Amino acid sequence: MRIAEIGAIEGNGSCRLSLTDEDKEARDLFRFWVTAAGCEVRVDNFGNIYAIRPGARDDLPAVLIGSHLDTQPHGGRFDGVLGVMAGLEIVRALNDAGIETEAPIAIVNWTNEEGVRFxxxxxxxCGFVGALPAGDESSISSxxxxxxxAELARIGYAGQDRPPQISTYFEMHIEQGPVLENAGxxxxxxEGVQGVRWFEIDFLGQDAHAGTTPMNNRRDSFLAASRYALGFVERAMDIDPDVRVTFGRVEVEPNSTNTIPGRTRLVLDLRHIDEHVLDRVERLMADQGEPLKKLGFGFSINRIMNVRPASFNRxxxxxxxxxxxxxSxxxxRLPSGAMHDASNLAAVVPSAMIFIPSRNGISHNPLEWSEPMHVGDGCEVLCRAVLEAAKA
Amino acid sequence: MRIAEIGAIEGNGSCRLSLTDEDKEARDLFRFWVTAAGCEVRVDNFGNIYAIRPGARDDLPAVLIGSHLDTQPHGGRFDGVLGVMAGLEIVRALNDAGIETEAPIAIVNWTNEEGVRFxxxxxxxCGFVGALPAGDESSISSxxxxxxxAELARIGYAGQDRPPQISTYFEMHIEQGPVLENAGxxxxxxEGVQGVRWFEIDFLGQDAHAGTTPMNNRRDSFLAASRYALGFVERAMDIDPDVRVTFGRVEVEPNSTNTIPGRTRLVLDLRHIDEHVLDRVERLMADQGEPLKKLGFGFSINRIMNVRPASFNRxxxxxxxxxxxxxSxxxxRLPSGAMHDASNLAAVVPSAMIFIPSRNGISHNPLEWSEPMHVGDGCEVLCRAVLEAAKA
Incomplete structure (x- = not known):
């Protein structure tokens, strides 16, 4: 709640885009708190901040807990912040209880999770796992x-420190969906993070005058796209009801009230945790276009993104x-529909994520809310799992 | 073909938006030609140009022939120009044949038929029939x-002349549809001009994350709008297969690939020559939204335009x-699906329109084409009808 005051926006939300003055203020406060809690602070080339609580054996790799302090432009109080603050709470609780772990415990704030500004x-x-070269301005667009x-340097977080060696990564996050709440x-x-594929699906008919062209003489690309979308969703659900299909962007051309739209583009977001299911649905996507071709429509599919599913450590x-x-x-168990820093970490170390319920499943919105009791429960589960991994 | 060179665009089309330099050049050429053909030229308050060929009795009202020289931004060589040039051809032919009519014959170029720039x-x-006040800048938006x-004055067509008195109005135009061609x-x-009604139809669901929201937990406004559109078109055709239904504009919000669109707006263009049929389809439009409301969607219809059908003189x-x-x-006989200046004229004097075939029904496009033979046939029919009205 204290962090949420930094970059506060109407409706109790927050706007802390990465590497802005607001982000700097949140980072400074985090650094102040972890320093007060006895942690050693390191900042690496990407501006990631690590707060390390020493263990009995500092030759052992650390158990890392974290998430991110940056938000969406119209963000809430939980997405990201929760996972960083959970780390702080665990360190403070261990201090209060006088518990020493064998391995060090570290908290991390990853830079620019949201990807809004960069x-x-x-x-x-991505930088931590070696998927982005350090110091290369051309690999990050703004x-x-x-x-x-330049922005990292401006806010005082252009670090040179080595990240700690780690054995395990834990991230606690709000679900951002309604599954936990609905199930009580x-x-x-x-379980893992769904694979995501994005497609541009183009329907090419014929522009024509809305008044002069009889209905049986039209190739209306919008009606064709509508029919396609409904049929596709229905058949994709037959393949697997856990498939997620969203036509998030729709563009018709010329987008003029009195012209039959000759061209319609649907941009499809397709997700599932199993790559084989994604492959099957992608084949369906092409098959569903065949009847349109027979009716004289142009039909084409262009895959513009493919993020493979990630699995967490069993x-x-x-x-x-x-x-x-x-x-008690x-x-x-549930998949994550959204991407998280843990998806990257899972590629290099045993990783796990814990979700807590999101009220009404709402996220990326000032209405985002999780009950304090659920936050507490999540911290307790996380703390015990961390202690096990760090061998208290 | 000479006029089409003014504002020529790729693909053999023309771009002559109203009151631009290109429009001025076409107007100047028209004035030059009609003056050479012995006509008196008048320009009224709205910049309409009248070219009057005197009759034997100049106390009689004129027979007016015309259309417009302006085009769509991506227009063709026939829409509008044909009807003005047909007037010129008729005047020239009568001159060549030494035919004097009892009543004067006049040609008109109406200003800004297309409504692109203003x-x-x-x-x-509209100005001619008194449906727009003259000289009132606030009644015309740009x-x-x-x-x-100001633009009229800039190109030298801010006239002060009185329009000629007229008995009859004839407009020849390309069909802009495929009916004549298909029928040979x-x-x-x-017969008349279809009535046109425009509606904004809004579907309100719930924005949500494309990855985290299960399919059975969504209120996807785009899928709801698609289902509505397909069902509505089918049932409207049951009411009358001559109804024309076009969803020419489609907007989804937030139009972001990984967000389920919470709001979709369809803008509907609805046309028919019979007002009672339009009323029935409008009721259907509301009825079709009822099931959506039961599913928790917001649904609303806003009529933003209503142009009543017009009938030509029997x-x-x-x-x-x-x-x-x-x-031979x-x-x-066929209705006009598009609006024309003749729709306005029909309200004040006996009026008629003659269509000639459009290749593939294509219009508002550089591909617009009518065969020279059909143009000639149209001119011949028009000329004889004009002579009858002007009592040669």
């Missing part, structure tokens, strides 16, 4: 003319589930 | 920051049909 998003965790590394579960054990998931069960907290 | 379109003919009357007819006798239509028949030219 692309690609998940910048800091939406407002600013430059990533408090703890979500995230042992860590089992461990989290056991902890929740031992605390109702838990549920 | 709204409302059909400006000049899409590019220019002002109608050369001459279209236009005697003139019969006369044109008789002329075509006497020349296959003719057909």
């Amino acid at each position: 692309k690609p998003g998940l910048t800091g965790s 939406s407002d003319g600013s430059r990533y590394y 579960a408090t703890i979500g054990i995230v 042992d860590l998931k089992d461990a989290v589930e056991k902890v929740a069960s031992s605390l 907290m109702p838990s549920l | 709204k409302p379109g059909l400006t000049g003919s 899409s590019d920051g220019s002002r109608y009357y 007819a050369t001459i279209g006798i236009v 005697d003139l239509k019969d006369a044109v049909e008789k002329v075509a028949s006497s020349l 030219m296959p003719s057909l």
Whole structure:
């Protein structure tokens, strides 16, 4: 709640775009708190901040807990912040209880998870896992003319430190969907992150005058696209009801009230946790266009993005589930529909994510809310799983 | 073809937006030609140009022939120009044949028929029939920051002349649709002009994350709008297959690939020649939204335009049909799906329109084409009908 005051916007939300003055203020406050909690602070080339609580054996790799402090332009109080603050809470609780772990525990704030001001998003965790070259301004584009590394220097976070070595990564996050709430579960054990494929689907008919062209003489690309979309969704659900199909962008041309639209583009966001299912749905996508071609429509599909599914570590998931069960907290396994820094980390170290419920499933919105009790439950489960990994 | 060189664009089309330098050049050439053909030229307050060929009795009202020289931004060589040039051809032919008519014959170029640069379109003919006040800059809006009357003055067509008194109005135009071509007819006798109603139809669902929201937890406004559009078109065709239904503009919000669109607006263009049929389809439009409301969608309809159907003069239509028949030219009665200056004129004097075929029904496009032979046939029918009205 204190962090949310930095970059506060109407409706109780927050706007802290990466590497702005607001982001700097949140980072400074985080650094102040973790320093007060006895942590050593490091900042790496990408501006990621690590707060390290020493263990009994500092030759062991650390157990890393984290997420991000940046937000969407019209963001809420939980997305990202929760996972960083959970790390701080755990360190403070261990301090209060006088518990020493064998391995060090570290908290991380990854830079530019949201990808609003700079692309690609998940910048800091991409850098950490070696998926982005350090210091290369040309590999990161900006939406407002600013430059990533120049902005890092401006706000005082152009670091040179080595990240800590780590054995394990934990990220706690709000679900950003309604599944836990609907099921009455408090703890979500995230199976993995859905693969995402984006497609531009183009329907080419014939522009013509809305008044002079009889209905049976038309090739109306919008009606063709509508029929396609409805049929496709229905048949995709037959393949697997867990497939997620969204036509988020729709463009008709010439987009003039009295002209039959000759061209319609649908941009499709397709997600599932299983790559084979994605392949099957992608074949369906092409098949569904065949009848249109016979009717004289042009039809083409262009895949513009393909992010492969990620799986979290089986042992860590089992461990989290056991902890929740031992605390009598109702838990549920579910996929993550959204990308997270943990998707990157899972490629290099055993990783796990814990979800807590989001009220009405709303996120990326000032209305975003999670109950304090659920936040507390999530922290407790996370803390016990961390202690196990760090061998208290 | 000479006029089409003014404002020529790629693909053999023309761009002569109203009151631009290109429009001025076409007007100047028209004035030069009609003056050379012995006509008196008048320019009225709206910039309409009248070219008057005197009759034996100048106390009689003139027979007016015309259309417009302005075009769409991506226009062709026939829409509008044909009807003005037909007037010139008739005057020249009568001169060549030494025929004097009892009543004067006049040619008109109406200002801003297309309505691209200034709204409302059909400006000049609206002014002529008293549907727009003269000299009132506030009654005409511009899409590019220019002002109608200032632009008229700039190109030298801010006239003060009185229009001629007229008895009859004839407009020859390309069909802009495929009906004549499909029927193998050369001459279209236009019954009247379809009424046009425009509606904004809004579907309100819920924005949500494309990845985190299960399919059965969504209120996807685009899928709802698609289902609505397809069902509505089908049922409207059941009411009357001559109804014309076009969703020419489609907007989804937030129009972001990974967000389920919470709001979709369809803008509907609805046309038919019978007002009662339009009323029935409008009721259907509301009824079709009821199931959506039950599913939790917001649904609303806003009528933003209503142009009533117009009918052309029965005697003139019969006369044109008789002329075509006497020349053994296959003719057909059909409605006009598009608005024309003649729709305005029909409200104040007996008026008629003659259509000639458009290749593939294409219009408002550089591909617009009518065969020279059909142009000649149209001119011949028009000339004989004009002579009858002007009592040669």
